[in-house]
Amino acid sequence: MSINAFIFDLDGVLTDTAEYHYLAWAELANELGIAFSREDNEHLKGVDRMASLAFILDKGGITLDEDKKLQLADKKNQHYQQLINRMSPEDLFEGVLPLFDQLKQQGIRIGLASASKNAALVLTRLGITDAFDYIADAAKIAQGKPHPEIFLTVAKALDIPVHSCVGVEDSIAGLHSILDAGMHSIGIGDAEVLAAADLVYPTIGQLDLAEITTEF
Ligand code: B16
Ligand code: MG
DSSP: OOOOEEEEOOBTTTBOOHHHHHHHHHHHHHHTTOOOOHHHHHTTTTOOHHHHHHHHHHHTTOOOOHHHHHHHHHHHHHHHHHHHTTOOGGGBOTTHHHHHHHHHHTTOEEEEOOOOTTHHHHHHHHTOGGGOSEEOOGGGOSSOTTSTHHHHHHHHHHTOOGGGEEEEESSHHHHHHHHHHTOEEEEESOTTTTTTSSEEESSGGGOOHHHHHHHO
């Protein structure tokens, strides 16, 4: 079976923005008097902004009205944007550019399926916007990961059937999104955590395109 598209997650797959999300959420949690650890932050990978806030408020046993929640999410986002504005092409994980080159040489299309509404800014800071044939707009996705909508949207826009697509994810929520979309799945990270993926590589730099195309 041939592979005609690779659809990538952004945070944790192409760059490490999880640390910046952590710093921004940790400051907000601290202001609210809620303990928030790096381990807690693991639960927020691939989870959208309002659902992430809900997780933190729930942890602190705090109930707030919708206006206040939007205000807090906006505050976190402003802090997060300050942090990502300092990013540069050096923050791209090793191996991403050679992988994109290999995919292009083989005529495989490249899509982005990030839950982040800041994805365009991050891609600009990394200098890789033009590498993508299609970039999903997270603001237009009704159902966040683990729902398959975002991966299905990218496959449709690329006009590639799902069984010819490979999805690449670091989070459990995102991996379920790929599996439910009916695509081949690649996990980036811990093989035990991402055991449901067809193939797992510790880092994106270790991803082996020849192995993937043979396997799928
Ligand atoms: P924003 P991904 C996700 O990006 C992050 O993993 C997750 O931690 C974050 O809460 C979410 O984006 C929303 O981000 O607040 O910038 O819209 O992994 O899907 O690329
Ligand atoms: Mg991710």
